[in-house]
Amino acid sequence: MKIKTILTxxxxxxxxSFSAHAAxxxxxxxxxxxxxAPQYMKDYDYDDHQRFNPFFRSRSLAWSSVARRP
Known part of the structure; x- marks a missing residue:
């Protein structure tokens, strides 16, 4: 009986709490x-090289934001 009163x-x-989260x-x-579609970025050319590389742009942007010393 006491377990039911604690669990309620x-x-x-x-x-x-579960209903308070956004749907x-x-x-x-x-x-x-x-x-x-995950296959969207896997566009290959005639040599089976991947045309669009999602990591290429992120690396180039990271290096371009580094301050350059004179």
Missing amino acids: PVTCALLI NADNYKNVINRTG
């Missing part, structure tokens, strides 16, 4: 949309 408030608190990411701004 815990269960209610868990249910309320989807549209309720927030600055959220990355990860829907789409």
